[in-house]
Amino acid sequence: MPQGIGDxxxxxxxxxxxxxIGKLGQFLLAANNIGMQVAHLLFxxxxxxxxxxxxxxxxxxxxxxNIARKAVYRTLILGITYMGVLGIPLWFFGESIAQ
Numbered sequence: 001m002p003q004g005i006g007d008x009x010x011x012x013x014x015x016x017x018x019x020x021i022g023k024l025g026q027f028l029l030a031a032n033n034i035g036m037q038v039a040h041l042l043f044x045x046x047x048x049x050x051x052x053x054x055x056x057x058x059x060x061x062x063x064x065x066n067i068a069r070k071a072v073y074r075t076l077i078l079g080i081t082y083m084g085v086l087g088i089p090l091w092f093f094g095e096s097i098a099q
Contacts, residue, residue, distance in 0.1 A: 038097070042086050049079035 021032045053075040059068035090097065 042083075042090070046079055046083050049075050049082065053079070 018029070018032070022029045053072050056068045056071045056075070059065070059071065
C-alpha cells in the first residue's frame with residue numbers, strides 16, 4: 001500500500017507538471033515530450049536490467065548460488081554496456097542534445 005501511494009503521488013505530480021507546461025504553449029509541450037522520450041530511452045532499459053537481476057535471487061532459493069552469480073554478472077555487464085554506450089553521446093554532445 002505505501003508503495004502504491006508513493007507511485008500514485010509521483011504520477012500525479014508528473015501530470016501536474018505536464019499540465020503546467022501545456023499552459024505555456026504547444027511548442028514547449030512538444031519540446032518537453034521529446035525530452036521525456038529521450039530520458040525514458042536512456043534510463044528505462046537500465047531499470048529493466050536491474051529488475052531482471054533482482055529476480056536472480058530465485059536461484060539462491062533452490063540452492064544454486066553459482067547460477068545466480070553468473071546470471072547477475074551477465075545482467076550487470078549488459079546494464080553497464082547499455083548505459084555506457086548511451087552515455088558516450090551524452091558526454092560529448094550533451095549540450096547540443098539538450099538544446
